[in-house]
Amino acid sequence: MSEFLDFLRHKFAYVAIAEFKPGKFEEAKHLYEKAVSTYAEGFKGAYLLQKPGTDEGIAVIFWDNVGDMEANQNEAYQAILNEMTPLFAKAPNTDFYELVSEIHPVEE
Template sequence: MDFQDFLRHQFAHIAIGEFKPGKFEAAKKLYEEAVSTYSTGFKGAYLLQEPGTDKGISVIFWESVEDMTANQSEVYQSILKKMMPLFAEPPETVVYELVCEIKPKE
């Protein structure tokens, strides 16, 4: 790893939404299926659920915005089409740049 690696920041694709009542589990399975299609530049994914609700937040980390875009394959798009009817309304999506990372001391 050289100095330039320390200057490069990851990006996070954030989606915040609510599924129709009782549809969170079905959406979770599709989410896992969609994430399994990712390859180059994929750094990790988290799906958070507000306890007792069908509200959730997806956080997917990427090496670059270009990698994120490149991973939106036909298979991914097909899975996303299956997921969209499960939402109560379309999710809010935003891309953020990771500018500070603080890890616990070991």
């Protein structure tokens, strides 16, 4: 029964689309990984995507709910974000999405 209830509960994703100053993506990646490592309750995984040959990227962080994301924005997270801010070419576009479909490959 709990598997069925887990299936009914949707995850949420925080998505940030950003462009960094030339040559700063690698430093931003390191800080992103450091920030994500501070997450605990409700954190379900994270991805960082980079457009090849550019300093543009997309961060996707999955949560059980919006409250868990907000609860994980502690002092350590904020300090890392403050380190990352000067690396942006312009402010990132951010939004929050509900995961409404999740498809996995069929295992043989």
